Amino acid sequence: MKQKISVVGCGSLGSLLIPKLAKICAELKIIDRDFVGGNNLRIFYKKKDLGKPKAIVIKSHIEKTNKSVEIKAIVDDLNSKNICSYLNGSCLLIDCTDNMHTRYLLNDFSVKNRIPFIYGGAISFEGMSAMFPPNGKPCFRCLFPKTLKPGSLETCETRGVSPDAVEKTACYQFNQAVKVLESKKPDFGKLFYFKCDNKKSGIAKIRQNGKCPACAKHIYSFLAGKNEHDCIELCGRGQWQIIPARSCILNLNRIKSEFGSKYKTKLISGVLVHIEIQKNKISIFKNGRALISAGTKAEAKSLYSRILGD
Numbered sequence: 001m002k003q004k005i006s007v008v009g010c011g012s013l014g015s016l017l018i019p020k021l022a023k024i025c026a027e028l029k030i031i032d033r034d035f036v037g038g039n040n041l042r043i044f045y046k047k048k049d050l051g052k053p054k055a056i057v058i059k060s061h062i063e064k065t066n067k068s069v070e071i072k073a074i075v076d077d078l079n080s081k082n083i084c085s086y087l088n089g090s091c092l093l094i095d096c097t098d099n100m101h102t103r104y105l106l107n108d109f110s111v112k113n114r115i116p117f118i119y120g121g122a123i124s125f126e127g128m129s130a131m132f133p134p135n136g137k138p139c140f141r142c143l144f145p146k147t148l149k150p151g152s153l154e155t156c157e158t159r160g161v162s163p164d165a166v167e168k169t170a171c172y173q174f175n176q177a178v179k180v181l182e183s184k185k186p187d188f189g190k191l192f193y194f195k196c197d198n199k200k201s202g203i204a205k206i207r208q209n210g211k212c213p214a215c216a217k218h219i220y221s222f223l224a225g226k227n228e229h230d231c232i233e234l235c236g237r238g239q240w241q242i243i244p245a246r247s248c249i250l251n252l253n254r255i256k257s258e259f260g261s262k263y264k265t266k267l268i269s270g271v272l273v274h275i276e277i278q279k280n281k282i283s284i285f286k287n288g289r290a291l292i293s294a295g296t297k298a299e300a301k302s303l304y305s306r307i308l309g310d
């Protein structure tokens with residue numbers, strides 16, 4: 001049987017891990033909704049890639065030297081409506097996103113379809129990765145039971161990420177992927193964590209939560225689309241409105257100060273903050289609603305996620 005790996009996310013982590021994975025599998029599917037921007041030029045992407053879809057840039061890069069792997073690059077937002085068509089037939093799912101919602105969605109799909117799943121995340125000087133078994137016990141939702149509200153998660157956009165943290169996380173994910181493909185006892189149900197600055201690292205066992213909606217009760221709310229933000233285009237003008245799935249109260253002063261050093265920002269009467277990221281204008285209201293100028297729905301969702309981490 002052909003071994004088909006699917007990776008979601010072509011940011012710092014994905015761009016380092018995907019070329020390595022291309023050497024060990026027959027088929028690789030890479031999914032990312034984003035385009036290369038000025039803030040992506042540190043680790044993998046070059047100036048000539050600016051404006052191109054990240055998944056396509058990585059695919060072309062690999063195909064120059066590796067003819068034996070079949071790569072499919074999908075430039076789209078992974079959501080409850082398309083996940084089955086994109087990920088069907090995968091023998092391993094790998095998370096390289098920086099988005100909790102997509103991770104819960106991947107987890108639902110992994111548990112329901114009994115596909116092993118490797119989570120990875122790196123921020124600042126630290127990182128984490130966990131290997132979840134095909135029977136889903138434990139699963140990602142056992143590790144992070146509380147779904148977060150928009151704006152409550154720190155993002156690479158605000159804290160940055162060190163190349164060392166990315167490298168170490170990608171390495172662990174890669175080693176786990178090799179073990180899955182070779183059926184050589186991956187660290188199922190274990191969490192690997194580290195801090196580069198004080199050299200602390202370890203591996204911890206993840207306990208299954210007997211009340212976990214996904215792996216204990218088999219209620220797949222993310223697959224059912226219940227926790228998805230509502231994103232609609234207003235009057236076909238390239239203006240999108242996003243209403244978060246969960247109500248929240250944002251600290252707009254914090255958002256202004258975090259993004260003010262990098263982008264043009266303006267706080268209006270304490271009720272909304274305007275942010276300009278390149279040519280995209282984003283207005284975020286206190287309750288998490290946002291108006292975003294963007295070419296596509298995927299781009300609008302990506303910008304929302306960059307600011308609020310969800």
Ligand SMILES: [Zn+2]
Nearest residue numbers: 139142212215
């Ligand atoms: Zn679980």
